[in-house]
Each structure stands twice: as structure tokens, then as C-alpha cells.
Amino acid sequence: MLTAVWTVLGILKIIGLVLLGIAGFLLAVLFLVLLVPIRYQAQIKYDGRADALAGVSWLCHLLAVKAVYKEKLAVRVRILGICVFRTEKAFKKGKAEGARPDGETAAEDTGTGAWEPGSVKTAGNISEEGAGKEAPAEVSRGKAGEEAPSEEARGEPAGEAPVETAGKKPSPANKEPRRKKKKQPQNRGFSFPKICDKLKEKLRRIKEALMGIKEKKEKLEAFVKDPANRRTYHLLKRQLRKLFRHVLPVKASGRVRFGLGDPYKTGQVLTYLSPFYGLYAQKLQIIPVFEEAVLEGEGRIKGRIRIGTVLVLAARMLFDKNFRALLKKILKA
Numbered sequence: 001m002l003t004a005v006w007t008v009l010g011i012l013k014i015i016g017l018v019l020l021g022i023a024g025f026l027l028a029v030l031f032l033v034l035l036v037p038i039r040y041q042a043q044i045k046y047d048g049r050a051d052a053l054a055g056v057s058w059l060c061h062l063l064a065v066k067a068v069y070k071e072k073l074a075v076r077v078r079i080l081g082i083c084v085f086r087t088e089k090a091f092k093k094g095k096a097e098g099a100r101p102d103g104e105t106a107a108e109d110t111g112t113g114a115w116e117p118g119s120v121k122t123a124g125n126i127s128e129e130g131a132g133k134e135a136p137a138e139v140s141r142g143k144a145g146e147e148a149p150s151e152e153a154r155g156e157p158a159g160e161a162p163v164e165t166a167g168k169k170p171s172p173a174n175k176e177p178r179r180k181k182k183k184q185p186q187n188r189g190f191s192f193p194k195i196c197d198k199l200k201e202k203l204r205r206i207k208e209a210l211m212g213i214k215e216k217k218e219k220l221e222a223f224v225k226d227p228a229n230r231r232t233y234h235l236l237k238r239q240l241r242k243l244f245r246h247v248l249p250v251k252a253s254g255r256v257r258f259g260l261g262d263p264y265k266t267g268q269v270l271t272y273l274s275p276f277y278g279l280y281a282q283k284l285q286i287i288p289v290f291e292e293a294v295l296e297g298e299g300r301i302k303g304r305i306r307i308g309t310v311l312v313l314a315a316r317m318l319f320d321k322n323f324r325a326l327l328k329k330i331l332k333a
Contacts, residue, residue: 032059034308045298228322235320239313246309252283254299259289266290 042054052069064078077085223229260266266288273286280286284299317323 034311035306037304037306039302039304041300041302043298043300047296229326232320232322232326236317236323239317243310243313246313247303247305249301249303251302252300254283254297255285255287256297257287257289257294258296259292259294261291261293263290 036059038056038058040054040056042052044050044052049071050069053067055064055066057064061078062080065075066078067073067075073087075085075087076083258266258269260269267290270286270288
């Protein structure tokens with residue numbers, strides 16, 4: 001009896017350890033996803049031709065995506081160092097499918113098949129076919145000439161057109177199509193009461209539009225002056241500022257070498273950029289060239305995005321009761 005109890009307890013212990021291990025593994029994965037940042041970097045260079053390189057990685061390159069642009073775009077995805085997607089392979093596959101199997105000629109592409117006997121018509125065949133086609137036409141002409149009586153046989157002098165009698169109407173074939181006359185708008189005259197009614201209607205619509213604008217203005221003022229809405233606005237402003245600060249690149253550097261070919265114009269550009277020197281002095285180097293027209297440059301940025309930080313900022317907004325009410329109204333609208 002005791003042996004059976006200890007056996008059941010041992011099985012339950014093993015099951016509990018397995019469940020505890022699974023739960024620990026899921027928690028570890030969850031913390032890794034939330035706390036380990038997604039790192040990104042990009043580099044661009046221009047010296048008459050643009051070259052760019054960008055990459056995104058997560059968890060010590062456990063998952064890595066790399067894109068290179070040199071006259072064409074190439075993308076590569078790696079998981080655990082193994083390439084799972086590559087655009088170069090896709091291009092090669094498309095070329096292989098577009099290639100023709102052995103034995104096919106260029107005639108198949110153009111839709112023309114191989115030459116077969118009798119497919120080409122000679123001059124004799126063409127003349128015989130033309131003669132065969134023209135013969136029925138001549139026969140029909142002959143029949144028409146035999147059936148149609150001559151003008152002399154009808155007793156009418158040749159060269160004179162038949163005179164229509166006064167009582168006969170012209171045949172429908174000789175009638176010219178009548179042109180439809182455009183209906184001209186009738187002048188209904190000047191009506192002072194109708195004009196007054198139209199003016200009253202327009203004034204009424206203008207008054208309704210102004211009243212609607214006034215109501216919207218009052219609602220907007222009440223919305224802005226509401227203390228709860230003001231707190232929500234300041235909270236949203238702070239969270240957005242933190243989000244942008246978190247997402248923007250941590251490191252940035254660059255160099256620009258430019259010249260317009262005219263020393264005066266180049267100096268003007270430097271004058272326009274001088275007020276912002278304090279913003280880019282430590283990250284961007286500008287090298288003017290006064291004697292030639294040139295444009296070269298390169299830049300590099302690095303940054304990271306932590307999913308946990310983004311979710312915390314979003315949760316702070318969702319915990320605000322007034323923000324949830326406004327969000328429901330916006331979604332319903």
C-alpha cells in the first residue's frame with residue numbers, strides 16, 4: 001500500500017517538475033521578448049550613385065534581417081545563423097522558370113510554328129484564288145444587267161431624269177433627314193415673389209450653417225477646458241515624447257561634401273544652415289566646395305526598440321479612464 005502511494009507521489013512530483021519547467025521556459029521567453037531590444041542600423045553613401053545597407057537583429061543575432069541596395073535590392077533573413085529567405089534565390093528561380101527546355105526554338109516564342117508543305121502560297125495559287133473569287137461577282141453583274149430593263153424599253157428618253165407629279169410624295173430614300181430643332185427655353189418672365197423665396201431659403205441655410213459652426217465651437221471649447229481632458233492631453237503628450245525619444249536613433253553620424261559651382265551661391269547655402277549649427281555640429285560634418293559643382297555624402301544611424309517599453313507607455317494611456325472613454329467615442333464614430 002505504501003509503495004503504491006509513494007509511486008503516485010513520485011509521478012505527481014515528476015509531472016509538477018515538468019509543468020514548472022514549461023512555465024519557467026515560457027516566462028523566460030516572455031521576458032526575452034519584452035526586455036531584449038530589437039536593434040537596427042542603417043548606412044547610406046552617395047557619390048554619384050546611391051548605395052545603402054540596413055539591418056535589424058534581435059537577441060545576439062538569433063534573428064537577423066539584412067537588406068543591401070546596390071543597383072538592385074537584396075534581402076536576407078537568418079534564424080540561428082541559418083539563411084531561411086534570400087531574394088537572390090528567388091531571382092534565380094524566376095530565371096530558371098523563364099528558361100526554355102531543350103529542343104524549343106525562338107519560333108515558339110513568336111507564335112510561328114515549323115514550315116509545313118502547302119502552308120506557303122505561290123503566285124499561281126494566289127491568282128487562281130483571286131480568279132475564283134471574282135467570277136461570282138461577274139455572274140451577278142450579268143444577271144443584274146439582264147433583269148434590269150433599259151430606259152429605252154420603258155419609253156423614257158435616255159439622259160432625262162423622271163419628272164415627279166404634283167400629287168406624288170417623294171420616296172423615303174430621297175428624303176433628307178430632318179434636323180431636330182433645339183427647344184429654346186421659354187421666357188417665363190420676371191417673378192418677384194419667387195426671387196424673395198429663394199433669397200429667404202439661402203439666408204436660412206446660411207443661418208443654420210453658422211449656428212452649427214457656433215455649436216461645434218462651444219463643444220470644442222468645453223472639451224478643451226474640461227480638467228479631465230486637459231490631464232489626458234498632458235499625459236498623452238508626455239508618453240508620445242518618451243516614445244519618440246526611445247525609438248529615434250541613439251547614434252548618428254554623417255558627412256556631406258557639396259558645391260554649387262558658384263562661390264556666392266555656396267556661401268548663401270552655408271548662411272542658411274548656420275542657425276542650425278548647434279543641432280548638427282556633433283553628428284554631421286558639412287564640407288563646402290566653392291570651385292566646382294559636387295554632391296557627395298555618407299551617413300550612419302544606430303538605435304534600438306524595446307517592446308516592453310512601448311507596451312508600458314501604451315498601458316499608461318489605457319489605464320487612464322478618460323482616455324478609454326474618448327477612445328471608445330472615436331472608434332464608434
